[in-house]
Amino acid sequence: MDKLVSLCKRRGFVFQSSEIYGGLGSVWDYGPLGVELKKNVKDRWWRAMVHERDDIEGLDAAILMHPRVWEASGHVAGFTDPLVDCKTCKARFRADKLQDAQCPQKPSKKPGEHSTCELTEPRLFNLMFKTFMGPVEEQAAVIFMRPETAQGIYVNYQNVLNASRQKVPFGIAQIGKAFRNEITPGNFIFRTREFEQMEMQFFVKPGTDGEWFERWREQRMAWHHSIGLAPARLRWHAHGPGELAHYARAAYDIEYEFPFGWNEIEGIHNRGDFDLGRHQEYSGKKLEYFDQAANERYLPNIVETSAGADRVTLTLLVDAYREEEVEGETRVVLGFHPGVAPIKAAVLPLVKKDGMPERADRIFHALKKQFPCFYDDSGAIGRRYRRMDEAGTPFCCTVDGQTLEDGTVTVRERDAMTQVRVGEANLVEWIRERL
Numbered sequence: 194m195d196k197l198v199s200l201c202k203r204r205g206f207v208f209q210s211s212e213i214y215g216g217l218g219s220v221w222d223y224g225p226l227g228v229e230l231k232k233n234v235k236d237r238w239w240r241a242m243v244h245e246r247d248d249i250e251g252l253d254a255a256i257l258m259h260p261r262v263w264e265a266s267g268h269v270a271g272f273t274d275p276l277v278d279c280k281t282c283k284a285r286f287r288a289d290k291l292q293d294a295q296c297p298q299k300p301s302k303k304p305g306e307h308s309t310c311e312l313t314e315p316r317l318f319n320l321m322f323k324t325f326m327g328p329v330e331e332q333a334a335v336i337f338m339r340p341e342t343a344q345g346i347y348v349n350y351q352n353v354l355n356a357s358r359q360k361v362p363f364g365i366a367q368i369g370k371a372f373r374n375e376i377t378p379g380n381f382i383f384r385t386r387e388f389e390q391m392e393m394q395f396f397v398k399p400g401t402d403g404e405w406f407e408r409w410r411e412q413r414m415a416w417h418h419s420i421g422l423a424p425a426r427l428r429w430h431a432h433g434p435g436e437l438a439h440y441a442r443a444a445y446d447i448e449y450e451f452p453f454g455w456n457e458i459e460g461i462h463n464r465g466d467f468d469l470g471r472h473q474e475y476s477g478k479k480l481e482y483f484d485q486a487a488n489e490r491y492l493p494n495i496v497e498t499s500a501g502a503d504r505v506t507l508t509l510l511v512d513a514y515r516e517e518e519v520e521g522e523t524r525v526v527l528g529f530h531p532g533v534a535p536i537k538a539a540v541l542p543l544v545k546k547d548g549m550p551e552r553a554d555r556i557f558h559a560l561k562k563q564f565p566c567f568y569d570d571s572g573a574i575g576r577r578y579r580r581m582d583e584a585g586t587p588f589c590c591t592v593d594g595q596t597l598e599d600g601t602v603t604v605r606e607r608d609a610m611t612q613v614r615v616g617e618a619n620l621v622e623w624i625r626e627r628l
């Protein structure tokens with residue numbers, strides 16, 4: 194992880210937020226390569242969940258919502274972690290994770306193990322961030338920064354149903370920011386206080402929820418394979434009765450084997466009629482669906498798929514990172530699936546003379562209209578290849594002497610390091626086929 198974090202900073206994937214002021218705890222910024230990588234994750238999710246399907250509509254609900262939403266959802270009462278304070282060192286720990294925590298006193302031990310440790314009894318700590326709406330703080334309403342995007346979908350379910358031509362079963366998908374005042378964030382962008390979720394809520398007839406739950410489990414695992422994650426490092430974790438969230442009838446996590454152990458990257462939940470039932474009760478508005486074909490009314494059940502865009506981005510980085518010995522040197526490669534790679538191709542003139550830079554510049558600008566590309570004319574060609582390997586660029590197109598003679602460029606492929614000649618006129622198509 195240390196090597197990856199340092200590469201992410203050096204190459205412009207991820208920076209610490211407000212770094213020049215010493216950073217802000219567990220908040221991160223995406224640099225030029227990171228923003229492209231994360232955008233590719235979100236675009237591929239949106240394509241698979243909205244554009245390629247007939248039965249899912251998109252939504253972009255606001256972060257700020259009516260405070261009653263969070264009472265109905267159960268977050269005001271139940272979105273809490275048990276917390277203990279140490280009166281000696283003033284550190285805070287999750288009571289249920291003491292075994293994984295470290296006391297800040299030296300030598301390093303677990304909280305409670307130093308003779309001077311003085312831990313308080315566990316208290317419940319709500320993870321929602323509060324803010325104020327209105328100009329005068331004292332009189333203003335306290336509202337929350339949403340801790341999940343799902344509630345924006347539930348409260349809009351009838352709007353979407355009325356505005357679209359959908360019938361149950363159908364889904365609503367959304368990508369957006371969520372905020373949680375995590376007590377023990379960490380592992381880089383794995384658990385942060387501000388993050389993005391990619392959530393889809395699928396509304397089904399009661400009694401068909403079990404079948405849809407299984408279908409969605411299958412489709413979501415297939416999606417993680419499709420973005421290039423190694424299947425051997427993905428597995429299912431079924432929530433036992435003690436683990437199930439208050440809203441869930443059944444829940445499975447898709448877990449990935451990170452350097453810090455197996456951890457959740459996405460949850461698939463059978464939420465039954467909990468959400469629409471609670472919003473119907475708290476808002477006083479009828480949220481039943483009228484099934485014309487069957488001439489019956491019911492409250493749809495919900496199957497949810499909920500993934501973190503930042504967590505999937507981290508998973509791609511971890512999965513892609515490798516070091517190899519090549520001709521006595523260590524080569525660092527981010528072996529991304531070409532479809533998610535931030536830069537798709539680099540254009541490199543072999544030397545800075547004989548008309549090669551001009552020709553390379555022309556090719557670069559033609560490619561750049563189609564997908565993100567990079568131009569590099571500085572340093573030995575081998576070093577330029579290595580820089581692109583580290584950024585995860587799948588194809589390097591070198592303009593050399595032969596280009597000026599027959600119009601072909603050398604395309605060097607990142608993983609096998611093989612080289613083929615491709616005609617300038619066919620280059621866009623050649624690369625596109627491999628994305």
Ligand code: GAP
Nearest residue numbers: 341343383384385388458459460499500501504
């Ligand atoms: N609507 C259901 C829900 O929010 P969750 O298991 O709390 O379920 C779903 O979160 C996903 O959101 C997780 O699998 C993870 O990918 C992401 N996520 C949750 N908390 C996060 C955090 N603090 N930092 C980054 N990602 C987070």
